Amino acid sequence: MKIKKYRQASSIWLQFKDALKGYILKKTKNLELADEINQLVLMKVIDSCCSDVQIKNVRSWLFQIAHNTTIDYLKKDIKYVDLEKEIQEKTEDNVYLEIEPFVSALIDFLPEKYGVPLRMSDIEKLKQQDVADKLNLSLTATKSRIQRARELLKNEIFTCFQLNIEGAKGLNDIKLKDSCKPLQATISKNNQ
Template sequence: MSNEIIHVWNDMNGRLTNFVNTKVKDPELSKDIVQDVFLKVFTKFDTLKNKEKLVSWIYQITRNEIISHFRKIKFNSTSKEVEAEEFSEEILTSELIHCINPLINSLPEKYKQAIVLADLENVSQKEIANQLNISYSGVKSRVQRGREMLKSAYEECCVISADVYGDVIDYKVKNCSKTCD
């Protein structure tokens, strides 16, 4: 077993658990899924061709484990219902992702950096404070203000409908001067 993979396990365990918990909304289940992920990583490490892509490979395995978990829950649904739901969700997500990057990039640098680390890379705010060498309350403020700025920018261009968990279920584009290109 490579020392690199053990180092990655120690480095990524908390971030992966946070990432999974944002999807499954159950801390204990999140830990179980992350444990399953690293079991697969340890057993399949020899199949990874490009060792430089270890972190992205681990995130892909994590996404697959999350999908697998939700498929188990939807076992009683017919396969056509599940496929149609997953397909429409993928289309909606890809359309919104296409628009969010330019909006994030338009934020002032300190808010952009806080949003990327906290929300896209799932780094804890305490870890961000250490990385950026600022106070924990300063990071909390930056993340909150960045989210508010991002929300305002989105609301200028889109009407977004979300479910009780905050997941986007529909959106409509408004006439605005910004583009997603």
């Protein structure tokens, strides 16, 4: 009896499989992913074939399963991506926490047109619109300068520091490079 129901469920899915795939493809914008989710829909249809639920509109029922399966799959995928991003951000945060005492001096090495907006935004914690107003710049120009300054600061960090990062463990060791004479001079001056 179950074999007959499985065949019937498969037959129903086969009638609508292309339409279901098209619907899923519109949601995912990825052909391989649409095929994978469509197979999951088939599995759910087969799993539910033996329940004694009466289905009035098979087409609606199938598309509801396709919709729910797609949403569930995408949510799961987003959680994975978010977790991966969170781990990377925590590692980067740890790196910058170790370097934090030197950031102000490193910002001083940047050209003034980049260093000043970055200091106001990231050190003084002013809103970017307030920074723009104080510097008589447009908000777009201010955002652009702050973004450029962050890239320049990152380059300064890699120029001046040896960062030993071990995979998921994160920052293992940080060491000021001997070649970074200006920062060493600044540190010596501040320690006197």
